[in-house]
Amino acid sequence: MKNLIQMLKKYNSLSIIGMDKNVGKTTTLNYILNEARGKITLGLTSIGRDGEEIDLVTSTEKPRIYVKKGSLIATAKNCFLNSDITKEILDNTSINTPMGEVIIFKALSDGYVELAGPSSNNYLKEICEKLKQLGLDLVIVDGALSRKTLASPGITDATILCTGAGLSRDINKVVDKTLHTVNLLSLDNEKNKEVLSLLKSILKVGVIYKDNTIKNLNIPTALDSSKEILENLNENSKYIVIKGVVVDKLLEDIMKGTDIYSEITFLVEDGTKLFLSKEVLYRFIKSGGNIKVINPIKIIGISINPKSPYGYEFDKNNFLDILRKNINLPVFDVIGGG
Incomplete structure (x- = not known):
């Protein structure tokens, strides 16, 4: 002590x-x-x-x-x-x-x-x-x-x-x-400086592709953004950036809607934005999902x-x-x- x-x-x-x-x-x-x-x-x-x-x-x-x-x-x-x-x-x-x-x-x-x-x-x-x-x-x-x-x-x-x-x-x-x-x-923080430099261009939710192009999604909040996220994912998607709260339903909807989420890193501001149950987080990680933070705690x-x-x-x-x-x-x- x-x-x-x-x-x-x-x-x-x-x-x-x-x-x-x-x-x-x-x-x-x-x-x-x-x-x-x-x-x-x-x-x-x-x-x-x-x-x-x-x-x-x-x-x-x-x-x-x-x-x-x-x-x-x-x-x-x-x-x-x-x-x-x-x-x-x-x-x-x-x-x-x-x-x-x-x-x-x-x-x-x-x-x-x-x-x-x-x-x-x-x-x-x-x-x-x-x-x-x-x-x-x-x-x-x-x-x-x-x-x-x-x-x-x-x-x-x-x-x-x-x-x-x-x-x-x-x-x-x-x-x-x-x-x-x-x-x-x-959670581990993202260390790729090139990716981190792109984040200021993302307002609420965005997708970063392998060629470092960015798609900002036109949504008011991250809570119900799964439909828009899924519509903008493809085999070239590298990161899903979420500046806001992440809840169980968002991860569940994405796990149900596509198989390629396991090849993409979810980037959130910090761990305080994650309101996830142990069960959903375990299932997401177990099936290949990856979540990192921008700012470590x-x-x-x-x-x-x-x-x-x-x-x-x-x-x-x-x-x-x-x-x-x-x-x-x-x-x-x-x-x-x-």
Whole structure:
């Protein structure tokens, strides 16, 4: 665990995302905030809301976010007023949320804060840039339920994924879901520079052929684009580029509609755009399909919470052991150690 802070020094920004609610995301955040004191200067913001005493969805008690003196925080005005610390306002960002304008302030004392940020990734990126310009070593973005887009390299340099018993009573199901998420977020990136240089010409969905000519498909979204994609595929097709979300139905339709998909590489922006079930992804890869990303994601570790808010828990050591055997990443428990 001592190596975690040393590892974080390599990055300018970090997102902490959860597989579900109550999997230890806030506890992981608090651990980093505590361990970083005197070692690195931190900025903190969020997508969605976090840090309140009672979970607004499950009505269960939550760990609060405790920051150290000197930390910089970007949060909505209502949360700024609710934060139990002495504060110095540094910037009014003019970025609005349902809880008010996002305000950047400095903590002049230790204490509890509430976080709420914009729901837009573009605005979140802007806030991260503002925090970095204030001379911080590391900006941490606290994620919200199902907002895995925070792991996108366009938002943060590195990601910690949190998982736990709250996902299921069956430890094997938890491990299986976690492994599948890691696999989606860790896909290989395309390294052919000539192909990458062509991507700026593609708006939403396009086909790149073997002679490097491009066909832009005239569609508003990638979700229902299978018909147009199939109509533009032939034996000279080399890449299908999708700038948007990829779901099960799209891959299923293409697998049903043609056999040549196995000779084509699907290129997506990054792993956060893939909303694919394990079954469909396995079938696609098993039958020769290939998916790569334009921008790779850097997952630097898995944080676990062996306790569920629903009254059951896993054996911590067993949970750690199973995950470590299945996932080639550091896996740690910030509460129990290890």
